[in-house]
Amino acid sequence: MEGSNFVDYVKIFCRSGNGGKGVVHFHRDKHTAFGGPDGGDGGRGGHVILRGNKQLWTLLHLKYRKHIHGKNGGNGSAGNSSGAYGEDIILEVPLGTVAKDAERDETLFEISEDGQEVILCKGGRGGLGNSNFATPTNQAPMHSQDGEHGEEGWKILELKLLADVGLVGFPNAGKSTLLSVMSAAKPEIASYAFTTLVPNLGIVSYRDHRSFVMADLPGIIEGAHLGKGLGHRFLRHIERNSMLLVMIPADSSDIKKEYEILIHELEEYNPELLHKPRLLAITKSDLIDDELEKLLKKELPKKVPRIFISAATGKNIQKLKDEIWKMLNG
Numbered sequence: 001m002e003g004s005n006f007v008d009y010v011k012i013f014c015r016s017g018n019g020g021k022g023v024v025h026f027h028r029d030k031h032t033a034f035g036g037p038d039g040g041d042g043g044r045g046g047h048v049i050l051r052g053n054k055q056l057w058t059l060l061h062l063k064y065r066k067h068i069h070g071k072n073g074g075n076g077s078a079g080n081s082s083g084a085y086g087e088d089i090i091l092e093v094p095l096g097t098v099a100k101d102a103e104r105d106e107t108l109f110e111i112s113e114d115g116q117e118v119i120l121c122k123g124g125r126g127g128l129g130n131s132n133f134a135t136p137t138n139q140a141p142m143h144s145q146d147g148e149h150g151e152e153g154w155k156i157l158e159l160k161l162l163a164d165v166g167l168v169g170f171p172n173a174g175k176s177t178l179l180s181v182m183s184a185a186k187p188e189i190a191s192y193a194f195t196t197l198v199p200n201l202g203i204v205s206y207r208d209h210r211s212f213v214m215a216d217l218p219g220i221i222e223g224a225h226l227g228k229g230l231g232h233r234f235l236r237h238i239e240r241n242s243m244l245l246v247m248i249p250a251d252s253s254d255i256k257k258e259y260e261i262l263i264h265e266l267e268e269y270n271p272e273l274l275h276k277p278r279l280l281a282i283t284k285s286d287l288i289d290d291e292l293e294k295l296l297k298k299e300l301p302k303k304v305p306r307i308f309i310s311a312a313t314g315k316n317i318q319k320l321k322d323e324i325w326k327m328l329n330g
Helices: 175-182 228-238 255-269 271-275 290-299 317-328
Strands: 009-015 048-052 067-069 089-093 097-101 106-111 117-121 152-159 163-168 200-205 211-216 241-249 278-283 306-308
Touching: 009 117, 048 097, 048 106, 067 089, 106 117, 117 152, 163 175, 163 228, 163 317, 175 200, 175 211, 175 278, 175 317, 211 317, 228 241, 228 255, 241 255, 241 317, 255 271, 255 290, 278 317, 306 317
Parallel strands: 009 067, 048 089, 163 211, 163 241, 241 278, 278 306
Antiparallel strands: 009 152, 048 117, 097 106, 097 152, 200 211
């Protein structure tokens, strides 16, 4: 994936700003020789914030930005004047970005809406000035607070691709070819496995100027839920699709077994994936005749809708669009 413009994983070190110091000060002017305490509070340190941006589709802009530092808050001053807040650092990210704490291996939150802002590292609270500590018995307090330190640590940002339809299958199932036929996307296509190393998105035109988004996802292999073949990095993109189009070529030695392996990998990774609507597409069906197609239909899984298609000849491509649209719209 070297040199690719699609980056779905970055690890960055974030440090928010420290809070400013509160000050010790007493009111003085030409009319007042011994006034009361008026030391102001320190300003809050700058947060590090993630903001959703629907115009972005990759984390490429953060790939080489390894250290993110928020600004420190300003110190308080006389006249109960608080210090300035430290400037926040706002990192814009694509929708579907998941933030994790790298050291605790803990998921923190997910950015799912345009304009959504969530604090990744909270700025330190500003210290209180001495005016906050005045009491009837101590009307001239001589102490204030230092500001709190900001938060720091290594964070991981992972992107889950967002699309209406996710193409799921083993390498070389014809996913990239189908996407190139159904949309204007131009994914790399070759006759060897793992041609697709990063997801490709395509907008599929439908009837009456309607459309839906289809994602060509990298191929799954048996054991992907254990991380084999970069399985975790591939499987997480499936979570953000409204429905799944499971693709198995007609010349497969055992279509039913391949389907069961794919579904098993999805279930082991995240059981909720099985709740998504799914459609089984038997690709490369131009390689078989009508009689063999009838025989294969008897061996296919019974509980999932199925369709025989060919991207090469256009067989049932419009019917496939109709089925997808029907499933997407209930």
